[in-house]
Amino acid sequence: MKNTLKILSFFRNVVFLKWSSQIVFLVGLLYIIWSYIQNAVVNLEQTNIAFSWGWLGETPGVSIAEGMYTLPNSGRQMLQVGMLNMLRVTVTGIFAATFLGTFLGIARLSKNYIVEKTSTGLLEVVRNVPLLVQIFFFQAFVLTFPRLEVSDAGTYNFHVSAKGIAFPWLNRQPTAYLFWVYLLVILILANRIYKWRVKILEREGRETRPFLWSIGIFIGLLIAGWYGGYRVMGVIGFLAKYISTGVDLLPAIFYQTLFSSIAVFIGFRSTKKFIDTKKSEEAQGIYSDDDYFKIILNVIVVLLVVVLMFSSVGLGLSNFLVGDEIVFKADWGVPQFFDGVNNKLYWNPEAKIVLDAQLDGMKRADIINWIAVPGTEVTKGDVVAIATAKDLKGDLNQEISIYAKYTGVIEEVFVSNGDTVKVDEKTYDIRVTDSKPLELSRPRVEQIGTTSFKKYAVGYGKSLSVGYFAIWLGVVLYTAIFISEVVRAGIMAVSKGQSEAGLSLGLGRGALLRLVVLPQAIRVMLPPMGNQYLNLAKNTSLGIAVAYPEIVAVGQTLYNQEGQTLPVFLIWMAFYSTVSLTISTIINYYNRKMKIVER
């Protein structure tokens, strides 16, 4: 009798039930994951497609409509183009949507009847129509414009056709990467100078004009930088070169071990921290069942990561970083930055350039003589070619611009004598010149060879393809509308008393908004704003509908080609998670920073 009771109580024991149910659940979950993976592997083997990352190194043999490389030489490069295309929309889109959304949000609160009703009307239209429909609409809108014809060839201020939209733009030259770094450095410097002057002001109580000082030094350095000073930043390139070489040389096993160790370390540290909190006075070293589960789960997650790192998944990831057949450094859009610095051109304006291509697009100047043989070295100021401009239509006094560019080790070094001429026939020397980091230019429509294909010339003005325009405008407008509601809610959340207090102190409307209302509204706005940014990032995947080659479109092309569906899905998930987590990390950082101090 006593014995049976004991057994019964064993089954009625809450602690036992809790433990056993948790363990059963965990084992079940692991079994489901494991069996799914097994199942997938077996199924793929049966269809003669073994799970592999080999396709990353193979040439996919397809072209991409736009992006950094239109003819990618490996699966990896193709994915990189997709990722960069996606980020191009996301990053510029987030800024544009924030500006537009803030403007619309304030407009919705305006006391001006027309402004308020217009923005409300826009809100109702955009909010109530599916994003996909809007993107299709923008695509259809551009496609109603005529196609490019031969007669369209020439330079414009603004041009719209079924090929896209083109407008003047400050175009990056190869040295632009150095210039951006320079800009960042002097921005930080200006900020430091501002703080330094404020400190003196506070200490000595005299007017030190911090703003004038920092803006003055910033502008001075900007001018000095623009005329060549930015090349100082080339020193970073030397360091980067060594780092990238080092990254290349280490074997895959190093990265597998490295990532595993990081996982073990993080797991160990968080577990230790947790145990330490339990050792405090209040906790008295007592562990609840959930505490044990937490520790066990930590161990399991760490083990899972380690196992994963040494499986084919981890090998693929590590191979990304290894120079084996897969090159990391030169493929990620920073070659000009890394390699260019070592190529003395950027370090020293007088250095040599290797000449390695043909002039292109000279449809109206029909005779070109190379003086410097392609493949030889030239220096700044050298005459590399002679162009004879002749208007093929025999149209006198027509403006003809002579231009030449060549590609080489460094992509698209711009070489021009910069002249425009107004005669029917004349010869010109084409000299090697030093390009500015950014060059303002107007869009050109050019003919491809002697065919009837026309396109917007690369490097002249900015042309947006129909797909890019549609997806960009679509996500920006759609997100901006939701951001405007966030802004409106944020401003309305600041109590009326705050405005009244500001007004009673004599602050003007602008100062009141800037100093009192917006700083408080931003705190309310940040978390929902972060959600909108995440939505924008994820909605860019709709680009596939308008043939914009972002990561999903590119990935789909790749698995249609190679049949490797699972790896592509893994890359998609990893990529979107990385982007989303980065966005939320930044938002969380600001959120913590802006928190109002309370008791």
Place this chain on the structure above:
Amino acid sequence: MSIIQTKNVKKWFGDFQALKGISMDVAEGEVLVIAGPSGSGKSTFIRCINRLEQHQEGQIIVDGIELTNDLKNIEAIRSEVGMVFQSFNLFPHLTVMQNITLAQIWVRKKNRSEAEEKAMELLERVGIPEQAQKFPGQLSGGQQQRVAIARALAMEPKIMLFDEPTSALDPEMIKEVLDVMKELANSGMTMIVVTHEMGFAKEVADRVMLFDDGMLVEENTPEEFFNNPKSDRTKLFLSQIL
């Protein structure tokens, strides 16, 4: 010499008439207490004086400037008239010091060190110099209201308006705020105080007014007001409040 003059001021909220023709004068250096039941229009009236509410009829002249739709006049008057609110309305994202220096820097165009010096001087006057670097959320209600008074004084106003400054405070904290206000009154500041603190009115006020139903019912010296009121409405009010 009157610094504030109002003539037949009327104000409607929709079809509810909040002010039914208020005419009064306030002399320079005078301390005026406005009493009255809630909804009698006393808060609305003093909010009209610095244009937080807009009157629809009548005239308000502050320090020789008439309040019209001219934005320049409105801003000029607001920087001459300080206001203290029932709910303090300190800026929660700024420290006490920044609360007090903000308008000095952006409206009076003082530099920071001058503004901070002034702020410390005022914080000492209201008795909480040690709280300068704290945020409003870290202070008690009484301390917050004293900061709010310092913030308004930092603009060196000619007139101070108090809109029920002690109504949101615990009884213990009321005294510390009233002490600051008494000190201010003794220093010769022109003050209009909307309050239910009759003790303050007896002790400090030069004149007491009773508002009821948007009208000025009684206007008297404190002695006469409390001991020998003219109207029956005042007698009723006093019998309920005392």
